[in-house]
Structures are given as C-alpha cells and as structure tokens.
Amino acid sequence: KQEVTQIPAALSVPEGENLVLNCSFTDSAIYNLQWFRQDPGKGLTSLLLIQSSQREQTSGRLNASLDKSSGRSTLYIAASQPGDSATYLCAVAPRGNTGKLIFGQGTTLQVKP
Amino acid sequence: DVKVTQSSRYLVKRTGEKVFLECVQDMDHENMFWYRQDPGLGLRLIYFSYDVKMKEKGDIPEGYSVSREKKERFSLILESASTNQTSMYLCASSEGTKNTEAFFGQGTRLTVV
Numbered sequence: 001k002q003e004v005t006q007i008p009a010a011l012s013v014p015e016g017e018n019l020v021l022n023c024s025f026t027d028s029a030i031y032n033l034q035w036f037r038q039d040p041g042k043g044l045t046s047l048l049l050i051q052s053s054q055r056e057q058t059s060g061r062l063n064a065s066l067d068k069s070s071g072r073s074t075l076y077i078a079a080s081q082p083g084d085s086a087t088y089l090c091a092v093a094p095r096g097n098t099g100k101l102i103f104g105q106g107t108t109l110q111v112k113p
Numbered sequence: 114d115v116k117v118t119q120s121s122r123y124l125v126k127r128t129g130e131k132v133f134l135e136c137v138q139d140m141d142h143e144n145m146f147w148y149r150q151d152p153g154l155g156l157r158l159i160y161f162s163y164d165v166k167m168k169e170k171g172d173i174p175e176g177y178s179v180s181r182e183k184k185e186r187f188s189l190i191l192e193s194a195s196t197n198q199t200s201m202y203l204c205a206s207s208e209g210t211k212n213t214e215a216f217f218g219q220g221t222r223l224t225v226v
Binding site: 034041100101 | 119153171203209214215217218222
C-alpha cells in the first residue's frame with residue numbers, strides 16, 4: 001500500500017532563507033507527483049507537477065525534484081518570503097489508479113519577517 | 114484560468130439532516146473527486162468519478178453517496194449527517210488520462226451539530 005510521508009511537520013525560517021521540504025513515498029510505481037500549497041481554511045493550489053519520467057520542474061522561486069527509485073521528492077523554495085507561509089502538501093498518483101492521489105500529511109511553513 | 118467551484122464555503126447542519134455538497138468544474142475534465150481533510154489524518158478519498166454516471170468508492174465511503182448526472186458537476190451526499198462528518202470537504206478534477214494535474218476547489222467547511 002502506498003504511503004507518503006513529509007518531514008518536517010512544521011518549519012519556521014527567517015525571511016530570505018532558502019529551504020527544502022521533503023516528501024517520501026513507499027512505492028515507486030507512480031504516474032506523477034504533485035506539490036500543493038494550502039492556506040489556512042482554504043483549498044489546495046497546485047504548484048508543480050512532475051511526471052514519473054522527469055527529474056525536476058521549476059516555477060519561479062520553486063524547484064521540485066523527483067527521485068523515483070529512492071522514493072523521494074524535494075521542494076526547494078529560494079529566497080523565502082512571509083507570503084510563502086502556508087502548508088505544503090505532496091501527493092503521488094499511483095499506477096493502476098485513475099487519477100487518484102495519495103497525500104502526505106503536509107509541512108506547515110512559517111516565514112518570519 | 115481553470116476553475117473548480119464548490120457551492121458553499123461554510124455549512125452548519127443538524128444531525129440526521131440530508132446534506133448536499135456541490136462541485137462544478139469548467140475544464141471539461143473526465144475525473145472528479147471528493148476528499149475530506151481532518152487534522153492528523155490528512156486528506157482521504159471518499160468517492161471519485163471517471164465519467165458521467167460512473168463512480169467508485171474511495172477509502173472512506175461509509176455514510177456518503179455521490180451523483181454525477183452531468184460531466185461538469187459532482188455532488189457529495191451525506192444521507193444522514195452525523196457529528197463525525199464534521200470536516201473540511203475538498204472537490205478536485207483532472208483530465209481522463211493518468212498523468213495530468215489535479216485542480217481543487219476552495220473547500221467546504223461542514224459542521225454537524
């Protein structure tokens with residue numbers, strides 16, 4: 001059974017710092033991995049999608065990597081800002097399941113001014 | 114811009130009531146999903162649909178049913194609301210092929226009293 005783990009559960013950093021959020025999954029048979037952002041009480045906003053054949057994706061200050069063989073993904077945030085404060089969730093789409101996602105518990109990030 | 118819209122941001126219902134949560138997407142997506150999100154448990158899949166009038170149970174379907182009469186609309190029904198169904202409910206959609214990005218609505222915070 002696929003399981004997704006995110007460490008740490010919470011992270012607090014000063015503004016301007018570069019940071020890395022981690023996501024690990026137990027079964028490498030996936031179609032893709034997706035990173036989301038969630039603000040308190042809100043829905044999920046898609047940040048980056050990495051297909052199983054890709055190694056990384058970039059969007060602005062965000063860079064996500066995927067190492068399928070080791071079951072790991074990282075989300076790198078450069079030059080963090082207070083507006084980046086949110087919960088970040090990773091999710092994998094297991095092979096054999098039509099579009100269903102398995103989520104990690106998330107990392108809650110606080111960027112202090 | 115892609116859009117998944119949930120009919121209510123907040124709902125308060127009484128125990129035993131029949132509750133309808135509505136979700137509409139404007140992207141002509143085949144797949145639609147209902148998740149619930151609870152502290153410490155993360156996001157869990159309730160039901161999903163990969164075509165009109167087609168549905169499949171997710172991980173926690175008990176106490177819920179769904180309806181998909183039109184491609185753009187996916188409804189979650191709580192047949193007889195109970196206090197343990199107090200939660201954040203999230204609707205999502207994605208294209209029919211397996212490698213595509215999922216988009217989420219803004220969430221519905223349901224409180225059953």
